[in-house]
Amino acid sequence: xxxxxxxxxxxEVSEICLGTMTWGSQDTxxxxxxxxxxxxxxGVNFLDTAEMYPVNPVKAETAGxxxxxxxxxxxxxxxxxxxxxxxKLAGAGGMIRDGEAITPDAITRCVEASLRRLQTDHIxxxxxHWPNRGSYHFRQNWAFSPQKQPDxxxxxxxxxxxxxxxxxxxxxxxxxxxxxxxxxxxxxxQWLELAQAGHGPRVASIQNEYSLMxxxxxxxxxxxxxxxxxxxxxxxxxxxxxxxxxxxxGAVPEDSxxxxxxxxxxxxxxxxxxxxxxxxxxxxxxxxDPVTMAIAWTLQRPFPCLxxxxxxxxxxxxxxxxxSGVTLSEEVLKAxxxxxxxxxxxx
Numbered sequence: 001x002x003x004x005x006x007x008x009x010x011x012e013v014s015e016i017c018l019g020t021m022t023w024g025s026q027d028t029x030x031x032x033x034x035x036x037x038x039x040x041x042x043g044v045n046f047l048d049t050a051e052m053y054p055v056n057p058v059k060a061e062t063a064g065x066x067x068x069x070x071x072x073x074x075x076x077x078x079x080x081x082x083x084x085x086x087x088k089l090a091g092a093g094g095m096i097r098d099g100e101a102i103t104p105d106a107i108t109r110c111v112e113a114s115l116r117r118l119q120t121d122h123i124x125x126x127x128x129h130w131p132n133r134g135s136y137h138f139r140q141n142w143a144f145s146p147q148k149q150p151d152x153x154x155x156x157x158x159x160x161x162x163x164x165x166x167x168x169x170x171x172x173x174x175x176x177x178x179x180x181x182x183x184x185x186x187x188x189x190q191w192l193e194l195a196q197a198g199h200g201p202r203v204a205s206i207q208n209e210y211s212l213m214x215x216x217x218x219x220x221x222x223x224x225x226x227x228x229x230x231x232x233x234x235x236x237x238x239x240x241x242x243x244x245x246x247x248x249x250g251a252v253p254e255d256s257x258x259x260x261x262x263x264x265x266x267x268x269x270x271x272x273x274x275x276x277x278x279x280x281x282x283x284x285x286x287x288x289d290p291v292t293m294a295i296a297w298t299l300q301r302p303f304p305c306l307x308x309x310x311x312x313x314x315x316x317x318x319x320x321x322x323x324s325g326v327t328l329s330e331e332v333l334k335a336x337x338x339x340x341x342x343x344x345x346x347x
Contacts, residue, residue: 001016001043006231014324017047018046020049021066022310024066039317046084049067051087051089051090052094052129053067056257056260064113071119085118086233087127089102089111093134094129103158104164104165108169111123121174122176124177125178129181131183132150163191177204180205181233182207183208189224206230210236210307211298212279212336213267213346217234236265237295238320241264243279244280244294250273256312268347289319291320293323295320296326
């Protein structure tokens, strides 16, 4: 497994990250632990979770259960030092704690709570799951309006206070590095500028949705990530499983994410499934597993990009992990680009 630097941190992580978001809802603790064991055996050392997990669905009463499952694995295995651990603070878009905004008080309380659940004394990457001011992610781009946001001074004052709190927690040894999620180019630029001014840690990563079928990152954020060495942690690189081809022809496999969440977070529509068939056909024409091809594509982007994979079993994550070391040919890449031009914005 190839190792890459996360942002400018000096921290070496595997080029594939294991996600955990369904552990505790659709997946059992035993299943989650088996996936960690398998992933580590394949060279994966990067694990991502969040205080609001599990999802499908998100519930206030189950929030934190996924962190507990990860913490139980640390306690059982004794292998905490082998893992680069990332988790996230929900924020106003996180659907837990009554939508509490990210503030210095919330950061301090929630870091302590995550540390307890995770049964560790240190979080390697602490991410803000949603900007307080709102975002255009999860299909909100169709009606996005920055005019609804607080004014610039209020936003930046909050950012400064949060960065200073993160710096304190770093000095106490509780946090390593800082990342964002569901952010924009403008928001990321503000965090970078304020860190440069000495208010706190520099942004190392941004966890946004990114796949062959969701390419909002490809322009301004890609430019920022490239020049500022901010690593994209690409979530839903298989478009919630659509790119695997398992939903082709209207199929709804038993116990699948589509069965549990009929909209797939706003991704499920006839056009999306038809476009996925185009991509899976390209994979099969070139003798590739569609999952392996979709993950390998993210690893060949012209900016720092690292996919977060997930699945219901070891068998499901195997072809995703197999993408490490796979180089897609120019012929495949040209076919994928042509498919995207012909079928943009499927959801």
